[in-house]
Amino acid sequence: MSDKNQGQDESHAIERPQLSRRDFLNEITVGALGVAGLGGATLTYQYLSPNVLFEPSTTFRAGNPDLYPVNSVTFLQDQQVYIVRMPAGFYAVSAVCTHLGCITQWKPEANMIACPCHGSKFQPNGKKIEGPAPRPLPHYAINLTADGELQVDKLQIIKTDQVLRV
């Protein structure tokens, strides 16, 4: 009763809040929908990014080093990699054009790697000669396994001056 009496007294009246009930409910609804929307978008993005891929292995064996004569470029079609053997040693160059992902071809008569799609040209060591390709062909990590075979890891990109001496 005393509360009610106070309420009727104007000097003790509680100030009306700036935020009306309708505004408050609107804001909290929009806020909740916003949080739910962001969460939903995040979950959907995570859902659409596969965690397990059934793609070919990125590490492969390229056989005995003796298979590759000195001063040769060998295209491994299944792996889309060139195994290059120079007097200094071995290196593995990607055959995937850095322009838009076409598979390049080794042209021994011109001593260069050329892309059939848009005409990019590369040296056997991957350096760009000309064409729309923005970057040289990357070199992949190449090692010898315990039983003496070449092994290439296509996930590891190494500097172009690193070679494998056998």
Next chain:
Amino acid sequence: MATSFDAALQNLRTSRVWKSIFRRGPALTNRTRSLAVFGNLFLHWLPVKVREKSLRVRAAYYLGSLSLLLFIILVVTGVLLMFYYHPAAPKAYYDMKDLRFVVSNGVFLRNMHRVAAHLMVLLVFWHMFHVFYRGGYKPPHEFNWVVGIVLLLLTLFLSYTGYLLPWDQLAFWAVTVGTNIISAMPVIGNKVRFVALGGNIVGENALLRFYVLHVVILPLLAFLFIGVHFWRVQKDGGLTVGPKEDDGKN
């Protein structure tokens, strides 16, 4: 004959069944004719009255309507193609070959889908240029111009996602090149490409994703935007008729 047919039609139109469906009597007055349009879901976005000059061939060369017609042809032929197509590697390629060499009329349907798709891209561009040169992007048509640009992009995305589905060399390399263009986007490019392909290579996941986009998501979006687009043409005052027609003839 004609009179008995008319009488039968008259009987039908005053029958209870007809009235329960159309909720109005015969369209004898302007009011009932207007109600015929207002009260019909499929007609309600059409105007009750049309200016004569906007019906001329030269008004828009029916480019928008022809694009819609091609879209309908693509939906019908596309749904029929779906009955023989599995979006899985390498089955997709063999299904495409079966459609060409084994299934009755399969080559006709496939080519109809293919040619209509090419024509739709052509007509949508032609439509856009026509509207642009007519000044159809100016007020009060700005919003509908943007809706039209969305429809142009949807047409191109539909075309592109459909390109992968035959799963042949052309499809594979076109999508390899196209998705590498995506990865040229700064910062998020590689992630967008990964999600678009469902992996790092154009493989089974990419085929399934492009299939779902091509047969469900993009067509639904296209239906939605086509609805808004046609509705807004009328709400914005009909076709943009060039100043020459406005000042000169009528």
